[in-house]
Amino acid sequence: MTNFSNLGLSDPLLKVLNELNFESPTKIQQQAIPVLINEGDSDFIGLAQTGTGKTAAFGLPLLESIDPARKETQAVVLAPTRELGQQIGQQLESFSKYMDGVNIVTVYGGASIQVQIKALKKKPQIVIATPGRLLDLLNRKAVDLASVRFVVLDEADEMLNMGFREDLDHILSYTEGEKATWLFSATMAKEIKNIVKKYMNNPNEVKIDSGNVVNTNIDHQYFAVKAKDKPNLLQYIIQLEPDMRGIIFCRTKRDTQSLTEQLQKRGLPVDALHGDLSQAQRDQVMKRFKNHTLEFLLCTDVAARGIDVNDITHVIHYALPDDTEYYTHRSGRTGRAGKTGISLALVSSSDQRKLNFMQKKLNLKFSEYTLPSPVAVENQKLITWAKRVMDVKTDVQAIKDHQSDIYELFNELSKEELIDKLLTIELDKFGIRDQGFDVADLDNVSLDSRSSRESEKSPYKKFFINIGKMDGFNKSDLIEFVMTYSEIKKKSIGEITIEERRSYFEVLKEDLSQMDGAFTDLMLDGREIRVNAANRGGGGGGNGGGKRSDRNDGRSFKRNDRKRSSGRGGGGGGGKGRRSGGGRRR
Known part of the structure; x- marks a missing residue:
C-alpha cells in the first residue's frame, strides 16, 4: 500500500501530514507528487476531478521546491474563485507548519487591497491569487513576478469558463525567464489545449480517469418527474428529508435565481450562488451556509467551484449536466471525509438517454429514489x-x-x-401535508432506453397505482386488489413491482377492457386511488380520478357516491374479508 513516506516528501511535511491525519495519498497525489518533486522544473498537466486531493498534489511539491532563504516571490498559484484561493492558502499554511521562513500570501477581490499590498511588501515566496486581483496588484506594481519559477493554474477549465483567458495571458507575460507551468483541470477542453500549446513545452501528464474516481461513498439515485413538476417535487423533498443539507445544480444563472425565488417564497432555507452576485453577497451566502442558517445552495457549475464543505448530505441535479465529467465533479461535493452521501438526479423523459449514457460511461448503477413518507x-x-x-x-x-x-x-x-x-x-x-402537490401524479420514466420498444412487443400493458409498502401492501395484496375491483383473473396479471408510495402491475392486453372504470371513485384513508397507464403520468385516464370523500377512519377501501353491484367482493365493502381493513400499516 502506497503512503506519503513513499512519495519523496521531506520530514517536516511528513510530520505535519501525520498530524493532519492524512493517512494514504489519493490517486492524483500518488502519481503527481513524485513527478513534481523529481521533475518539477518541467511543465506538468494533472487531470482529475474536484474532491480528489489536487491541492495537496501540487501544494506539497511546491513547498518542497521553493527556497525559504530567498525573500522573493518564487511561485504563483492562480484559482478561479475567492473561496478556492482561500482554501488553497489555508491548506498550504497548514502544510508549511514545520518549514521555517516560508511566507504565503493569498490575494483576492472583495477584500482590502491596501492590506494585501502591505502583506506583499514582506516578499512572500508563494502568492495565491484570483486573476482579477493579481492583475490589479501588478498594475499598481505591488507585486513582482520576475523571479517566479513556478506558475500553478488550478481549476484551469473553470478560469477559462469564467472568461479569464485574457487575464491569464496578461499575467503570464509578467513572468520572465525559465519557469515551470503546472496546470490542473477537471477537463481537457479546447481552450485548455490552446493554453498548453502556447505556454507549455512537452509537459508531463497525469490523468485520473473520471470513470475510476467516482466516490464509492456516494449513492447515485434518480427520480423520474415531469419537468413542470420539478419545483414542487424539490420542495417536497426538502421539507420531508430529515437532516438534509445540500447543493442543487441548475443549468443557467437565470434558472438558479428563478428557482431560488420560488423556494424562498415557500419559506425554505435556500439561497443562490451565481456569477451576478458581488463578492460581498457571495461571502454572505457562504457564511450563512456554513453556519447552517441556510441548508441548501442553488448553483451553476461555475459558481460552485471553490465550495469546500464536508457535511453536505445530498447533491441534487435539478438539471443534468451534458458532460459526464461534470456529473462526477458535482457529485464529489458529497460523500467526503469518510461520510456517505446521495447524488440525486431529477429526470424528465427527455433526460432518459442522458442518464442511461452516464450510467454506462461512469460504470454506475442509478437506483430509484424513494420519496419520504410524510x-x-x-x-x-x-x-x-x-x-x-x-x-x-x-x-x-x-x-x-x-x-x-x-x-x-x-x-x-x-x-x-x-x-x-x-x-x-x-x-x-x-406544514408537511399542505404541499399543494400530489406525488401520485408524477411521471414514470424508465432508465432502459429500450423499454418503449419492448413494450410494443410485450403482450402486457403496464399500470401505475398510488398504493405501496407504506399502505401495508405486498404483491399478493395487490393481485387480490386488482382481482377484487375488476373482472381480471390472476392468470392475466403479469409482473408486479411494489415501491414505498406507489406500485406497478401488468395486465394482458387482451383483457384491458375489463380495466375500464374498475377503480373509479375508490378511496383509501381519504386518499383517492389512481390507476393509470404507467407512462402517462397520474391524474386522469379512464381508471382513476373521481371525487374525494371524507377521511375513512376505518382505513378500508370505500366507493364515493355509488356502490359497485358487480365484480368480486361487491364494491364498497372492501372486497374479501382479509382486505376489508384495506391499507393496514405495519
Whole structure:
C-alpha cells in the first residue's frame, strides 16, 4: 500500500501530514507528487476531478521546491474563485507548519487591497491569487513576478469558463525567464489545449480517469418527474428529508435565481450562488451556509467551484449536466471525509438517454429514489418535540401566577384530548401535508432506453397505482386488489413491482377492457386511488380520478357516491374479508 513516506516528501511535511491525519495519498497525489518533486522544473498537466486531493498534489511539491532563504516571490498559484484561493492558502499554511521562513500570501477581490499590498511588501515566496486581483496588484506594481519559477493554474477549465483567458495571458507575460507551468483541470477542453500549446513545452501528464474516481461513498439515485413538476417535487423533498443539507445544480444563472425565488417564497432555507452576485453577497451566502442558517445552495457549475464543505448530505441535479465529467465533479461535493452521501438526479423523459449514457460511461448503477413518507417524517418530528417537552425543567416560580386560570380553562379536557390538541398544533407548524402537490401524479420514466420498444412487443400493458409498502401492501395484496375491483383473473396479471408510495402491475392486453372504470371513485384513508397507464403520468385516464370523500377512519377501501353491484367482493365493502381493513400499516 502506497503512503506519503513513499512519495519523496521531506520530514517536516511528513510530520505535519501525520498530524493532519492524512493517512494514504489519493490517486492524483500518488502519481503527481513524485513527478513534481523529481521533475518539477518541467511543465506538468494533472487531470482529475474536484474532491480528489489536487491541492495537496501540487501544494506539497511546491513547498518542497521553493527556497525559504530567498525573500522573493518564487511561485504563483492562480484559482478561479475567492473561496478556492482561500482554501488553497489555508491548506498550504497548514502544510508549511514545520518549514521555517516560508511566507504565503493569498490575494483576492472583495477584500482590502491596501492590506494585501502591505502583506506583499514582506516578499512572500508563494502568492495565491484570483486573476482579477493579481492583475490589479501588478498594475499598481505591488507585486513582482520576475523571479517566479513556478506558475500553478488550478481549476484551469473553470478560469477559462469564467472568461479569464485574457487575464491569464496578461499575467503570464509578467513572468520572465525559465519557469515551470503546472496546470490542473477537471477537463481537457479546447481552450485548455490552446493554453498548453502556447505556454507549455512537452509537459508531463497525469490523468485520473473520471470513470475510476467516482466516490464509492456516494449513492447515485434518480427520480423520474415531469419537468413542470420539478419545483414542487424539490420542495417536497426538502421539507420531508430529515437532516438534509445540500447543493442543487441548475443549468443557467437565470434558472438558479428563478428557482431560488420560488423556494424562498415557500419559506425554505435556500439561497443562490451565481456569477451576478458581488463578492460581498457571495461571502454572505457562504457564511450563512456554513453556519447552517441556510441548508441548501442553488448553483451553476461555475459558481460552485471553490465550495469546500464536508457535511453536505445530498447533491441534487435539478438539471443534468451534458458532460459526464461534470456529473462526477458535482457529485464529489458529497460523500467526503469518510461520510456517505446521495447524488440525486431529477429526470424528465427527455433526460432518459442522458442518464442511461452516464450510467454506462461512469460504470454506475442509478437506483430509484424513494420519496419520504410524510407520516414517518411527522412522527419523527413529534417524537423529538415530545422529548424536548419532557426535558423542560418546570419554572414553578415563573408560572405560579398563571396556573389557576390555565388549569380552569383546561379542566374539562382529558389528558388525551389535551395531547391531541397539542399534536394538531405541532402538525400545523410542520406544514408537511399542505404541499399543494400530489406525488401520485408524477411521471414514470424508465432508465432502459429500450423499454418503449419492448413494450410494443410485450403482450402486457403496464399500470401505475398510488398504493405501496407504506399502505401495508405486498404483491399478493395487490393481485387480490386488482382481482377484487375488476373482472381480471390472476392468470392475466403479469409482473408486479411494489415501491414505498406507489406500485406497478401488468395486465394482458387482451383483457384491458375489463380495466375500464374498475377503480373509479375508490378511496383509501381519504386518499383517492389512481390507476393509470404507467407512462402517462397520474391524474386522469379512464381508471382513476373521481371525487374525494371524507377521511375513512376505518382505513378500508370505500366507493364515493355509488356502490359497485358487480365484480368480486361487491364494491364498497372492501372486497374479501382479509382486505376489508384495506391499507393496514405495519
